[in-house]
Amino acid sequence: MSEPGGGGELLAGRVQERRSQIVLGIDPDPAKLWPGVVEASGVAATAAAAVAAHCLALIEAAGPACVAVKPQLACFERLGAPGREALGEVCEAARDAGLLVIADGKRGDIDVSAAAYAASLFGGFDTPYGHVAGLGADAATVNPYMGVDTLESFLSTSRPAGAGLFVLVRTSNPGAADFEDLPTGDGALWERIASAVDRLGQVSGGLSDVGAVVGATAPEHLDRARELMPTAVFLLPGVGAQGGDVEQLAPAFAPGKAGGLVTASRSIAQAGQERGIDPAEGARAEAERLRELAWSLG
Amino acid sequence: MSEPGGGGELLAGRVQERRSQIVLGIDPDPAKLWPGVVEASGVAATAAAAVAAHCLALIEAAGPACVAVKPQLACFERLGAPGREALGEVCEAARDAGLLVIADGKRGDIDVSAAAYAASLFGGFDTPYGHVAGLGADAATVNPYMGVDTLESFLSTSRPAGAGLFVLVRTSNPGAADFEDLPTGDGALWERIASAVDRLGQVSGGLSDVGAVVGATAPEHLDRARELMPTAVFLLPGVGAQGGDVEQLAPAFAPGKAGGLVTASRSIAQAGQERGIDPAEGARAEAERLRELAWSLG
Numbered sequence: 001m002s003e004p005g006g007g008g009e010l011l012a013g014r015v016q017e018r019r020s021q022i023v024l025g026i027d028p029d030p031a032k033l034w035p036g037v038v039e040a041s042g043v044a045a046t047a048a049a050a051v052a053a054h055c056l057a058l059i060e061a062a063g064p065a066c067v068a069v070k071p072q073l074a075c076f077e078r079l080g081a082p083g084r085e086a087l088g089e090v091c092e093a094a095r096d097a098g099l100l101v102i103a104d105g106k107r108g109d110i111d112v113s114a115a116a117y118a119a120s121l122f123g124g125f126d127t128p129y130g131h132v133a134g135l136g137a138d139a140a141t142v143n144p145y146m147g148v149d150t151l152e153s154f155l156s157t158s159r160p161a162g163a164g165l166f167v168l169v170r171t172s173n174p175g176a177a178d179f180e181d182l183p184t185g186d187g188a189l190w191e192r193i194a195s196a197v198d199r200l201g202q203v204s205g206g207l208s209d210v211g212a213v214v215g216a217t218a219p220e221h222l223d224r225a226r227e228l229m230p231t232a233v234f235l236l237p238g239v240g241a242q243g244g245d246v247e248q249l250a251p252a253f254a255p256g257k258a259g260g261l262v263t264a265s266r267s268i269a270q271a272g273q274e275r276g277i278d279p280a281e282g283a284r285a286e287a288e289r290l291r292e293l294a295w296s297l298g
Numbered sequence: 299m300s301e302p303g304g305g306g307e308l309l310a311g312r313v314q315e316r317r318s319q320i321v322l323g324i325d326p327d328p329a330k331l332w333p334g335v336v337e338a339s340g341v342a343a344t345a346a347a348a349v350a351a352h353c354l355a356l357i358e359a360a361g362p363a364c365v366a367v368k369p370q371l372a373c374f375e376r377l378g379a380p381g382r383e384a385l386g387e388v389c390e391a392a393r394d395a396g397l398l399v400i401a402d403g404k405r406g407d408i409d410v411s412a413a414a415y416a417a418s419l420f421g422g423f424d425t426p427y428g429h430v431a432g433l434g435a436d437a438a439t440v441n442p443y444m445g446v447d448t449l450e451s452f453l454s455t456s457r458p459a460g461a462g463l464f465v466l467v468r469t470s471n472p473g474a475a476d477f478e479d480l481p482t483g484d485g486a487l488w489e490r491i492a493s494a495v496d497r498l499g500q501v502s503g504g505l506s507d508v509g510a511v512v513g514a515t516a517p518e519h520l521d522r523a524r525e526l527m528p529t530a531v532f533l534l535p536g537v538g539a540q541g542g543d544v545e546q547l548a549p550a551f552a553p554g555k556a557g558g559l560v561t562a563s564r565s566i567a568q569a570g571q572e573r574g575i576d577p578a579e580g581a582r583a584e585a586e587r588l589r590e591l592a593w594s595l596g
Contacts, residue, residue: 027410030425047425074407074414078423080430081382088378108441109372109404110471112325116372125376127328127345132378143406145443145466147473168443173408175445178494182487184480189487192480 006162008207008258010138011067011233014100015258020067021294022287023102023235025265026055026090027072030079032270034058034279048082051075055090059097061280062268065287068100068138070235070263091135100138102235102261106168108143111153118157139164141213141235144193151200155210159202164209164233167197170225172215172238190221194228203231206255211235216262219248226251237263239290246293253298262294304460306505306556308436309365309531312398313556318365319592320585321400321533323563324353324388325370328377330568332356332577346380349373353388357395359578360566363585366398366436368533368561389433398436400533400559404466406441409451416455437462439511439533442491449498453508457500462507462531465495468523470513470536488519492526499530504553506530514560517546524549535561537588544591551596560592 015021030047033054038045041053059069069090076087091101107117119125124134142154144167151167158165170180170190180190187195194212201208211233214225225234234252239245239262252260268290272282313319328345331352336343339351357367367388374385389399405415417423422432440452442465449465456463468478468488478488485493492510499506509531512523523532532550537543537560550558566588570580 029410030427045427047423047427047430050427072407072411072414074405074411074418078414078418078430078432080386080418081379083430084379084382106405106407106441106444107372108406108443109370110469112327113370113372116370116376120372120376120378125345129328129343129345129348132345132376132381134376143404143441143443145406145441145477146404146469146471147476147478149471149473149476171408171444173444173447175447178445178447179443179487179491180445182480182482182490184482184487189477189480189482193477196476 006138007164007202007204007209008233009205010162011100011164012205012207012256012258015067018067018098019295020065020291021257021261021298022066022291023068023070023261023263024059024062024066024268024287025070025072025263026058027075027265028054029075046082048079048086051079052086052089056093057280058269058283059093059099062283062287063094063097063099065284065291066099068102068261069094070102070104073103073105088135091137095136101136102166103135103137103140106141106143108146108150110146110150114150114153115157118154122158122161122163137163139166139211141166141168143168144196148196148200151196155200159209164211166211166213166235167193169194169197169212170214170218170221172217176215191224191228194225197232198229201232206231207258208232213237216246216249222249222251226254231255233258234260235263236260239264239267246290247297250297257298260298262290264290304436305462305500305502305507306531307503308460309398309462310503310505310554310556313365316365316396317593318363318589319555319559319596320364320589321366321368321559321561322357322360322364322566322585323368323370323561324356325373325563326352327373344380346377346384349377350384350387354391355578356567356581357391357397360581360585361392361395361397363582363589364397366400366559367392368400368402371401371403386433389435393434399434400464401433401435401438404439404441406444406448408444408448412448412451413455416452420456420459420461435461437464439464439466441466442494446494446498453498457507462509464509464511464533465491467492467495467510468512468516468519470515474513489522489526492523495530496527501529504529505556509533511535514544514547520547520549524552529553531556532558533561534558537562537565544588545595548595555593555596558596560588562588
C-alpha cells in the first residue's frame with residue numbers, strides 16, 4: 001500500500017534506502033518456472049499456485065538487489081480468477097520484502113472506467129456490500145492514446161492514494177516507430193505526450209508523480225525525453241532480453257538516482273538457466289550485477 | 299466461444315438472425331444495481347455476486363433486442379478475483395442467450411504480453427498444469443498506441459480462435475482530440491491508425507475481422523473513417539448517456555447492416571429509473587427502441 005507523501009518523494013527515499021534503481025519484472029510463464037520450486041512449495045499443482053510459488057522464490061532471490069517489482073498483469077490474467085489471487089499474493093510478498101509495486105497493465109479508458117481500473121490497481125473500492133481490496137500498487141503503467149482526460153481520470157484516484165503513474169511515451173518494441181514517432185508539426189507524437197506528462201505531474205522530492213515509459217532500446221530518445229520531462233521518473237524497459245544496454249541510460253538519471261528505473265524480467269529470471277547454475281543464484285547475481293552497474297551511472 | 303468461419307461472417311450472420319445491431323454495454327456499478335434483483339436471486343450478498351445477478355437480469359431483459367454484449371472489464375476487475383468469476387458467468391449467460399461477447403478491455407502490449415491477454419480474452423491457455431479457460435469472447439477492444447506489431451500479436455491469437463478485434467481509432471471522449479486528432483503530415487493520427495486497421499483485416503462475408511472503435515459523438519468523422527476502412531465493422535460507443543445521436547450514424551452501415559454496431563450501456567440499464575418504471579421493463583423498451591431505430595438506418 002502506498003504511503004502518505006507518496007509519488008516522487010516515496011520513490012526517491014526508497015531508491016536511496018535500497019541503493020537500487022532496478023525493477024524486477026515479473027512475467028511468469030507456467031511452462032518456464034524454476035525447476036524444483038513448485039514441488040518444494042508443497043502447494044497444489046494448479047497453474048496459478050505454481051506461478052505464485054515461482055514468483056515468491058524469484059522475489060526472495062532477486063528482490064534484495066531491487067527497489068520495486070513490476071508484475072505484468074497479462075501473465076496473471078491468463079490464469080483466470082486464481083491468477084488474480086496469485087497476483088495479490090505476489091504483490092503482498094513484494095511489499096513485505098520492502099519493494100515497491102508497479103502494476104504493469106497499460107490500461108487506458110474514459111472517466112468512470114479509468115476510475116474503476118484505478119480502484120482495482122490502487123486502494124480498492126467501497127461498495128454497499130463492503131470494501132473490496134485493490135492491489136495496493138505504488139504505481140501503474142497507463143496508455144495515453146485516448147487523451148489527457150483519460151490520464152486525469154487515473155490521477156484522480158492514484159494521487160489521493162499516494163501512488164504514481166507511468167505513461168507510455170516511447171516504448172521499446174520494434175513497432176513503436178509506427179505511430180509514436182509520427183511527426184505532428186510540433187515534434188513527434190511521443191514528444192507531445194511527453195509534454196503532457198510533464199504538465200500533469202506534481203513534483204515532490206524533485207520528482208514528479210507522473211513518470212514515463214521510455215524504452216532502453218532507443219537511447220537516442222533519452223536526452224530529448226529528459227528535456228521535455230525534467231522531473232519525470234523514467235521506467236526503462238528493454239534491458240537484457242530485448243537488447244538494450246544499461247550503460248547508455250545515463251541521461252535518465254539527470255534528476256537524481258531515482259530518475260531512472262531499469263526494468264529487467266527474463267534476463268534476471270532466466271540467468272541461472274543461461275549460466276547453467278541454480279536459478280535463484282543466477283537471478284540474485286544478475287540482479288546484483290545490474291544494480292551495481294546502474295548505481296554507478298546514476 | 300467463437301465459431302469456425304468467425305470474424306466478419308459470423309457477425310453478419312448473427313446481425314441478420316437477430317435483426318439487431320445493438321450492443322448491450324455492461325458496466326455494472328455495485329451502488330446502482332437494479333432494486334430487488336439481488337434479493338430475488340438468493341445469492342450471498344457479496345459485491346461480485348450482486349453484480350452478476352444484476353447483469354444476468356439485464357441480459358434477460360435487454361438481450362433479445364441486441365446482437366452482442368460488451369462487458370467493461372474494469373468494472374469486474376475492481377471486484378478482485380470474484381469479479382473475474384462474475385465476468386465469466388456473465389459472458390456465459392450472454393452466449394446462452396445467443397449473444398456475441400465483445401470484451402472491452404482496451405488492452406495493448408508487446409508480443410508475449412499481447413498473446414497472454416489474448417489467451418485470457420479468447421480461447422484460454424495450455425499449461426503443464428492443465429488448460430486454463432479463457433473468457434471465450436468473440437471480439438475484444440485493443441489500443442494501437444504501441445504500434446502495428448502489438449496489434450499483430452493480438453491477431454495471432456484472436457484469428458485462429460475465430461475472434462475479431464476492435465482497434466481504438468477515434469474515440470468518443472472529450473479528450474480524444476488531444477492526440478488522436480493530431481496532424482501527421484498525411485492525415486490525423488487516427489486516420490493513420492484507420493489505414494493500418496484496413497491493412498490488417500481479413501475479409502469474410504464482406505466484413506473485416508479487424509474493426510474500429512469510432513465514437514458516435516463525432517459523426518463528422520464517420521464518412522472519412524468509412525472511406526479509409528471500407529470493410530471494417532465500426533463499434534460505435536457514445537450513444538445515449540454520452541450524447542451521441544443514433545440517426546447520425548448512417549455512414550457506418552455502408553458495407554451492410556453489420557457494418558455498424560451501436561453500443562449503449564447506461565441509457566439502457568437506467569432507462570426504467572429515468573422513466574419511473576420497472577428497470578427490466580425500461581431496459582427492454584429502450585433496447586428495442588434503439589434496435590428499431592438503427593435497423594431502419596442500416
